[in-house]
Amino acid sequence: MKPAIELENLSKKFGKNKAVDNLSLQVPAGCIFGFLGPNGAGKTTTIKMMLGLMRPDGGQGRVLGRDIVRESEAIRRKTGYVAEIQEMYRYMTVQEIISFCKPFYTGWNDRLAKKYLEFFQLPRGEKIKNLSKGMKTQLALILAMAPEPELLILDEPTSGLDTINRQEFLRIILEEIALQGRTVFLSSHLLHDVERVADLVAIIKHGKLIDIRSIDELKTTVKKIRVVFQKEVPAELFSRPGIRSYTREGSAYVVSVENNLQDILADFKKYPYFTFDIIDQNLEEIFLEKVKGDKK
Amino acid sequence: MWYYVDPHSGIPIYVQLKEQIKKAVATGLLAEGQQMPSVRELALQLTINPNTVAKVYQELEREGVLQTARGLGSFVAKRRKDFGPQQESSLDNALEKLMVEAYQLSVDADTLYARFTEKLAAWKDRLKKGAEGQ
Numbered sequence: 001m002k003p004a005i006e007l008e009n010l011s012k013k014f015g016k017n018k019a020v021d022n023l024s025l026q027v028p029a030g031c032i033f034g035f036l037g038p039n040g041a042g043k044t045t046t047i048k049m050m051l052g053l054m055r056p057d058g059g060q061g062r063v064l065g066r067d068i069v070r071e072s073e074a075i076r077r078k079t080g081y082v083a084e085i086q087e088m089y090r091y092m093t094v095q096e097i098i099s100f101c102k103p104f105y106t107g108w109n110d111r112l113a114k115k116y117l118e119f120f121q122l123p124r125g126e127k128i129k130n131l132s133k134g135m136k137t138q139l140a141l142i143l144a145m146a147p148e149p150e151l152l153i154l155d156e157p158t159s160g161l162d163t164i165n166r167q168e169f170l171r172i173i174l175e176e177i178a179l180q181g182r183t184v185f186l187s188s189h190l191l192h193d194v195e196r197v198a199d200l201v202a203i204i205k206h207g208k209l210i211d212i213r214s215i216d217e218l219k220t221t222v223k224k225i226r227v228v229f230q231k232e233v234p235a236e237l238f239s240r241p242g243i244r245s246y247t248r249e250g251s252a253y254v255v256s257v258e259n260n261l262q263d264i265l266a267d268f269k270k271y272p273y274f275t276f277d278i279i280d281q282n283l284e285e286i287f288l289e290k291v292k293g294d295k296k
Numbered sequence: 297m298w299y300y301v302d303p304h305s306g307i308p309i310y311v312q313l314k315e316q317i318k319k320a321v322a323t324g325l326l327a328e329g330q331q332m333p334s335v336r337e338l339a340l341q342l343t344i345n346p347n348t349v350a351k352v353y354q355e356l357e358r359e360g361v362l363q364t365a366r367g368l369g370s371f372v373a374k375r376r377k378d379f380g381p382q383q384e385s386s387l388d389n390a391l392e393k394l395m396v397e398a399y400q401l402s403v404d405a406d407t408l409y410a411r412f413t414e415k416l417a418a419w420k421d422r423l424k425k426g427a428e429g430q
Binding site for chain 2: 031032167170171174175178179192195196197198199215216219220223269272273276279280281282283284285
């Protein structure tokens with residue numbers, strides 16, 4: 001299957017600050033991709049370059065098979081985008097902005113727009129400037145989904161929503177986009193939402209890719225081992241590839257593993273121990289360790 | 297049946313869901329021939345990725361727990377009566393793991409045997425209650 005997004009050494013500088021630094025990644029079509037990073041990691045800049053709203057200083061990229069610099073208009077026609085900050089014409093009413101956006105697209109789905117206007121109970125006659133932050137986000141989602149895009153890009157979409165609305169928002173994305181075999185690119189620092197729905201996650205920091213893996217693989221291989229051996233063990237045991245770090249307190253070790261878990265477990269279990277615990281790590285714990293650890 | 301997953305646990309969602317279904321089938325909560333919810337239904341009900349549900353169903357089908365009839369959906373499979381070399385080797389692997397663990401914990405063979413018999417009796421009891429509850 002063709003990837004929906006391919007970025008190759010993409011870079012963008014603002015003055016001396018490298019906002020995006022040689023970023024390469026691939027997003028397979030039909031998946032839900034979580035794009036994670038702390039604030040200021042370069043997530044929004046990357047998205048803007050993917051949509052041709054900002055020009056890269058180096059590298060290249062293709063979105064839905066089109067070049068992000070030369071064919072960005074074609075990309076935008078096939079891509080739904082919910083920005084972090086909703087910049088819609090404040091003086092228009094809900095109905096007016098829908099009528100305004102519709103002619104830009106050939107595949108606009110009126111039924112879908114109507115369904116979700118009713119679902120969210122958005123008042124058609126109300127001016128956008130009078131809507132709450134949550135309502136603006138809901139309206140932006142409708143405007144992004146109605147053209148039935150092949151790719152939906154969401155930049156911190158749920159930050160203005162409460163817990164119930166966030167879950168609803170995710171369910172709608174699953175129903176209208178993921179279950180139709182389309183691709184979702186979900187950028188967020190809210191790990192809970194990503195953890196629930198993503199297939200693949202990428203973690204970026206200072207514009208650089210730190211890790212990209214399936215969420216299932218992250219959760220099955222990134223673990224902590226807490227072990228108390230019965231006798232002294234050789235120090236080489238902890239220098240195996242896949243061990244990120246370890247701490248020792250007397251005969252107790254806490255070992256952070258990020259790869260080759262099964263081999264490491266087999267090696268450790270050659271030595272008699274008193275206790276041996278494998279501690280699962282959720283996405284938040286994995287994220288914090290990676291983002292804190294890779295200081296540069 | 298009521299399904300539940302904790303997306304914020306360190307255990308992958310597909311593992312949680314798979315174990316839950318296997319256990320429900322083993323205890324008779326899901327009966328032979330019973331229809332499973334569709335991938336779409338379960339994904340929306342739990343607000344999780346449809347690919348995750350599909351992966352669980354595929355793996356359970358491969359393990360003989362579920363059966364998929366094209367166009368009709370997934371059903372709880374008939375319990376396999378055959379105990380071939382493949383099944384034998386899975387069982388041996390599981391037992392060997394148990395014994396290695398016991399050795400490393402300095403549990404002697406008699407204690408292990410006693411605990412195993414105790415657990416097996418409790419498990420049989422549960423299966424019986426499950427069957428009566430149907």
